Amino acid sequence: MSDTHSARGWKDAVVYQVYPRSFMDSNGDGTGDLGGIISKLDYLQQLGINLLWLSPVYRSPMDDNGYDISDYEDIAEIFGSMADMERLITEAKARDIHILMDLVVNHTSDEHPWFVDAISSTNSTYRDFYVWRKPATDGGPPNNLRSNFGGSAWTLDKPSGEYYLHQFSTRQPDLNWDNPRVRDEVHAMMNRWLDKGIGGFRMDVIDLIGKEVDQQIMANGKNLHLYLQQMNRATFGKRNSITVGETWSATPEDALLYSAEERKELTMVFQFEHIKLFWDPHQGKWCNQPFDLLRFKAVINKWQTALAHRGWNSLFWSNHDLPRAVSKFGDDGQYRVVSAKMLATALHCLKGTPYIYQGEEIGMTNVHFAHIEDYRDIESLNLYQERIAEGVSHAQMIGGIHANGRDNARTPMQWDSSANAGFTDGQPWIALNPNYEQVNVAAALADPNSVFYHYQQLIALRKQLPLLVHGDFQQVFAEHTKVFAWLRTLEKQTLLVINNFTREHLTLDVPKNLQSLQGRCLISNCAPREQLDAQLELQPYESFAIIFERS
The missing domain is CATH 3.90.400.10 (Oligo-1,6-glucosidase; Domain 2)
Incomplete structure (x- = not known):
């Protein structure tokens, strides 16, 4: 990686995730591809991101949309060729963007x-x-x-x-990581990718590779961290690489085992505690729960505090497996733009590495297909059939899919208002969200007050202001049920971040130590604020960050 984003300086980077099948189609077959991604690198450079997480493009029968790999060292024909992949790596690097390959090594395809x-x-x-x-x-x-x-x-x-x-599809048999030959083969493959110049790996369900099958321990098995330490020594630990592990089971204590620098395992992990707040404790994500800001704040505070001085947080609202951020945490109707900006400010002003999922930067929303036949996700389709057979109603299941199904994030990227949103000249592999005529990149770029430019500003601030990267975190208004606010402090600078998570007008009583302090508004989705009086009137979904300098 370049000196700008080497292992010494990666903490100021921002990651953008591309789901290749749905990002941009360059050959008219209805499926996004590597050529399409290459054609949009200038757009990503304009946004300001430095790391591009690429969901799997390896050869695959696509039983699980590429997370079932039949050849780790070839490219699926629907996405292009290895020459296209190498061109993407080179073209991205020329724009100071490095590729994070999605590494799926808990399992392979049954065609491997x-x-x-x-x-x-x-x-x-x-x-x-x-x-x-x-x-x-x-x-x-x-x-x-x-x-x-x-x-x-x-x-x-x-x-x-x-x-x-197989912990997933029947066509995704689990690898036996207790076999040292498996580990050796995986390490050799990873090194060959690193030799091509990629910046690192996002590691799919990596907490499952240490499974103890006969004890029915699937996550966090006794050898998990041993295997990761071996992997680190054999591959990316010797290079300026970034690694993030997908760990649905992780607690803050686990995250320190993964990401504390002295342990020599991973750079960071994805934890999902804030995501699972929406899931029914018994029926999982197919029975959606209302958003509880107090519980959400407690989770974020716990993770920010636990990883404050060792380890590192991954910050995200959405990804290819999750619903759209503004539909889940904001308001995708009347307040779509202002709440999308609020969510952006909240995420990028926490301590950790922000991840942007494609379309999040223009405020793309969930899709509500009327018929189960319109969905393509194997998880949604399988669970729908299973639960219907058990007596669950169609209305309940389709409601759960509308709220939390993976296809919400997989409808095509909305580039403009032309046919198929400018995504393809052919028949899209999955239907588009009907709102693409209003919500699209072209419209966002033409509007100086769009969600896009708000994200662009936040990314630029992160590179300019060490406080945003390294500052300590302290929650304020902790018991408020509608406002999430905190302080970030580094040396003589303090940043106050306030976010109204509701569509209500609110009055906030400001603590005396914050009243009348003269500051500079870094960013706001409403009118800029420079100081706080005894009472603060907040607009629906208002969000802002003020920096104070101490002499």
């Missing part, structure tokens, strides 16, 4: 040569690359582990009479 060989014979040299068990005494699965995509996590290989493990 390792599994094809493994399933051919119990004597295969690759048999132990995967997790096999004999049937239970009744002939059924070895235990009652469930797949994250519904049904048993075991599938019977009839010729051998043994079951293989």
Whole structure:
């Protein structure tokens, strides 16, 4: 990586995630591709991001939209070729943007040569690359582990009479990380990608690779951190690389194990505690819960405090698996623009690395398809059929999919108001959000007060102001049910950030130590503020940050 964003200076970087299938189609086949991403690099440079997280583009039968890899060192034809990939790396680097490859090594596709060989014979040299068990005494699965995509996590290989493990689709068999040959092969593959000049990896469900199957411990198995330390030594630890692990199970204590510098594992992890606040404790994300700001604030405060001096936070509202930020945390109707700006300010003014999911910077919203047939996500489709068979109503399931289904984030990027939102000249692989005629990049770029320019300003401030990167975090108005506010402090500078998370006009009593202080408004989604009086009148979704200098 360049000196600007090397291991010594990556903390001021901002990451932008591209879901290639839905970003930009360059050849008219209805599916986004590498050529399309290359054609939009100038747009990403204009936004100001430095790291581009690329969801999987490896060769894949696309049972799970690329998270089922059949060849780690080739590119899926629908996305282009390895030459296109190498061109993307080069063209991005010329704009001071480095690629984070999505690394999916908990499992492979069932079409990967390792599994094809493994399933051919119990004597295969690759048999132990995967997790096999004999049937239970009744002939059924070895235990009652469930797949994250519904049904048993075991599938019977009839010729051998043994079951293989898959924590996701039946076509995504789990790798056996207890086999040192698996680890060696993965490390060698990672090094070959790093040699091509990528900036690092986003590691899919990495907390599952240490699984203890017979104890039914899937996440945080006893060897997990040992395997990550081995990976660090063998691959990215010797380079100026950035790594982020997807860890649905992580607690703050776990996050320190992953990301504390002296442990030599990962740069940071994604935790999802703030996301799961919307999920029913028993029915999961398919039964949506209302937003509770007090609980949300408590979660963010916990993570900001726990990782204040060791480790590092990943900051995000959305990704390819989650609903759109403004639909989930803001208001995607009357207050779409102002609440999208509020969410941007809130995220980028916390301590950690901000992640922007494609379209978030223009305020793209969830989509409400009327028919289950309009959806493409394997998780939504499988769970819909399973729950309907169990007696759950169509209305409840489609409501859960509308609120939290993964296809919300996967509708095509909205570039302009022309046919298919300028995404493709062909038939899109999934239908567009009908609001693309109003919500699109062209409209955002033409409006100096758009969500885009608010994000651009925040990214620029992060690079200019060490306080935003390194400043300590202290929550204020902690018990307020509608306002999330905090202080960031570094040396003689203090930043006050206030966010109204509601569509209400609010009156806030300001503590005496903050009254009448003269500051400079860094950013606001309403009228700029320079000082605070005894009472503060807040507009719906108003958000601002004021910097104070102490002599």
